[in-house]
Amino acid sequence: MALTDLANPTRFLAFVARALPVLAAATTLAGLCAAYLVAGVPDDYQQGATVRIMFIHVPFAWLSMGCWVLMSLSALGTLVWRHPLADVAQKAAAPIGAAFTFLCLVTGSLWGRPMWGTWWQWDARLTSVLVLFLLYLAVLALWQAIEEPARAARAVAVLTLVGLVNIPVIKFSVDYWNTLHQPASVLRLGGTTLDAAYLVPLLVSALAFTLLFATLHMAAMRNEVLSRRLRTMLLMAARRGVA
């Protein structure tokens, strides 16, 4: 099935009805696997049991950036290819991305307190992720401000593409300004520096959270399609009432 086939909302809803249970089941399975693996991880010689925060903090951090990239691709879909579901995908992703970014900040703060001795530091990585969170809130505010979905979608698409500038800043902030947050240790040139005992549970956990994101995103897209249908029906009913 090509991406263009899903442009038809009815066909998309049928696809969601089939795919969503499968995705939800896969999410549950991966989540259970990740929980089992994380429970079996040995304590770190320095960090003790708090190292387990990594298995939720790092996936949230990856997905908070991945979600913005997804939104940017959707923005291109809106502006360039005029795919009718692109702005639905963009709108559905924004609150999930905001929530994941928020959770990334919260878990990082909870981890930073025992490890760095501070809840918050104006470090380059922390600040740039906070900026990302503000950008998510800006996108949500712009969606709220413009009533007509098609017009809102185009304005938000421009904002999303401008905000894409921040993603490389976050990714490379730890390499340029080595202040407090550690440099990249998993996705780096020359291979990972993480021990396999931690790497495998981390990757499984990241897979579980990615599946969770996909499930939530698909459900939110379905809800958005339905709510737009409802809006159109209400508008039509109102027009009929006047005439």
Next chain:
Amino acid sequence: MRRAFLALIRRELRLGWRVGGGGAAALVFFLALVVLVPFGVGPDLGLTRRIGPAMLWIGALLAALLGLDRLLQADQDDGSLDVMTGAVLPLELILFAKALAHWLSAVLPLIVAAPLLAVMLGLEAAAVPPLLLALLIGSPALVFLGLIGAGLTVGLRRGGLLQAVLILPFTIPVLIFGVAAAGGATAPMGVLVGLSLGAAVLGPVAAAAGIRLGRS
């Protein structure tokens, strides 16, 4: 094309100066803002000396953003933006000219007045030239970034606050490097040049895209 560009800048400057006090109002705003600081943090010259550059930067940021929504909104409401779009200049250049004129009429007076305020905040004489240079180089970036917000929210009824919400996250790098450059270091000054030049391209292009897409 150059004549149209210059004519547009002249028109905007004239509007900026003659309507609502223009540069004078911006100056009074800046002065009032700086006067508020000692009340907020206590009249300690040592403290105001340390936060002085940051205060002047925030004043410049607010002054750059405050009038910006009116810049496009008034022309959108009376239709002159549509007329200008049909003229010889592409929309991007029109927006560039308007932002440049806004910088000249609303931000440049502040930079001229900044040495006086810097002295009032207790900054040392040697610290003033790098601060001025940093403001001069970095503040255009604030105006051009603000232009994106103005372009995206033009035609909305309550665009002003939303515009600030959209744009403030993008201004953080300018403030970081601006305050660092005000300390006299040369490397942040280079980054500031880059930010201003980048914003001068990105701002008008994104704002023009926002306006065009809002119309169709």
